[in-house]
Amino acid sequence: MARIQPTPGADGHEPAGATGPSGAGRRKAVRYAVPVAVAGVAAATIGIGSALATSGDPDLPKITAQELIAKVAASDVQRLSGSVRVTTDLGLPSLPSGISLGGAMGKAGGEGKGKADANPAGKLTELASGSHTLRVAADGPDKQRVSIVERAAEYSLVRNGDQVWAYDSGSNTAYHATAPKNAPGPKNAPGKGKGRELPDGLADASPQELAKKALAAAEGTTDVAVDGTAKVAGRDAYRLTLKPKQSESTVGTIRIAVDAKNGVPLKFTLTPKGGGKAAVDVAFTKVSFDRPSASTFSFTPPKGAKVTEGKPGGDGGHGKGRLPAAPGTDTASAPKTTGTGWATVAELDAGKGAGGGMGAGGKGVGPKGGAHGKHAKDAEKLLDSLGSKVTGSFGSGRIVSTRLVNVLLTDDGKVYAGAVTKEALLKAANSAR
């Protein structure tokens, strides 16, 4: 059978003389070099692209830490929209198979609802681990929107005036609540357009909220410094570093990138003292300070969607379901605290079912005990697998530790939690007795 060989002139541009065996071999090699070159160029582009993205700190006039903090405080940006990347690695203990933390948290809230519920409290716990993309938009103090971008689905939280809607497209469920109209006010939330009374806690996941809280906690107990500049979401920013002075704190450093023009915090990174990856990293990947279109904030539940009504202002667990991002600084939900600044230890009386809510830093403990009894046994088992036993003059209990937060659950139903070392936690428990 005769071979049909490539016709030399038909495809290549070699002269007719280069058709000897060596010429054919070389031509073959040259041809195969093309895909290799394409792949190489692509790899190089990707490499250079990511290298460019990380380097290239902008040249900005020098500024002191005080001036920068003042700038953040004076920042009066009411309108913004953009994408936020939230990466949390709190080092939560891995749970025995079949028990998801989210499920445990949902039950702890005493609501007993499963996944098919657009209640914001449950969604928060999802943010407590892994990487998520959030899209935020705000227009003034009473129009906000936060959506969690999911795979082929989206969870949106829309606030328009006194109407608060949450919509989960994955399960086609909605949640509705009414917020007190006068609640957020620019007094409480100067310039950042995120109402404190928003019964969601999701708004607190924005870099602005986190930065404000960290700065509020900073006074007196923290070394604050300006550490060069950075480029975040295409905008020039100063980098502010906060280091807790107190040795009990488990917080290593907090870095906040502040927009050089309007003082909006664009990136918030919290590194635990133990080192390693950042425990919390929240950053704008895209940001615009133009007015978002009005339709962004309008929501009507689609036909057939199951709507859950919430109590005005949000019920039980919501206010406490905040991201455990800046523990010890969250004055709104701390029931009883000892210690100051970063070394604050929160003390809760959790009754019998202390187990359920400790996951995300002890802040999600629901006040309703209803579901607790049922799950007490599960919780007991869970605790044995998670915590290490400790004893002290307070009695005995278990300590559950994460990279950032340590939680002490005493056998008589008290919970001590804080972003402090185990020793400090035991001391607080002992002195409370």
Add this chain to the structure above:
Amino acid sequence: MSRAEPGAAAAPVAARPPRAAWRLSLFRNEITTVFRRWRTLALLGVLAAVPLLVGIAVKIETSDGGGSFGTGDGGEGPAFVSQITNNGLFLVFASLAATLPFFLPMAIGVIAGDSVAGEAGSGTLRYLLVAPAGRTRLLLAKFASTMVFCLAATLVVACSALLAGAVLFPLGDVTLISGTTVSFGEGLLRGVAVAGVVAASLIGVAALGLFVSTLTGSGIAAMATTVGLLITVQILDQFPQLHAIQPYLFPHYWLSFSDLLREPVYWDQIGRNLGLQGLYAAVFGSAAWARFTSKDVLA
């Protein structure tokens, strides 16, 4: 090319139309070869049946309970399924989401894998090469016809889903997954865009299949290899431990078409998806070219 050179140099204007027509005829020839095959028609038939099955299943599931699918039991079904009962248009998105992981790329793998190797296997490739078309042009025509099939397969799924959705479920204003409501017309427009993105998502598989097809003389081997590669890559894409390489796997951003249903549209992932497909097309397309233009055709 060189064959036409003297004529082109002498009278470039006169030589152009026949050459263009010739080029098109090769392409047209390839298209008819692909679409006249029974196996192609059977593939398209199966693809058209998938939305129908999904639609009927959802209809039966919800007709007795009356509630929305997927909300009662607390679990979340496949993407978009819970919205189908309220708006038939979502059957288009649900069907595309259901067929994109395996059905559609498998069909593409069959067509692309068969394109060169199948001709070689049945002994017709040598006759194609005898024609003064040049191997590059033949390969381009094959790749183009495969891409036409990508589009056709996607449109078959989408249109069948739209028809089934319109018959089985109500249509009307569309609530996007961000909770924003848009008119049915805009929803339909977004559906067309979704179909376009889905079709473009298949370019990577098409290029891969074409390359595999140039490696072997057996059509079956090429199809099996392509589909096998597809499944392997899909499995690799599931392991969280491999997250470092996953952004470079061609199916990784496939579901990004759903970002077109957000308000405002979230372009990041779609852009990455299209870029990745372009990259695969460039790398494996040129690899196929390098292989095909330099190999000895024995059959």
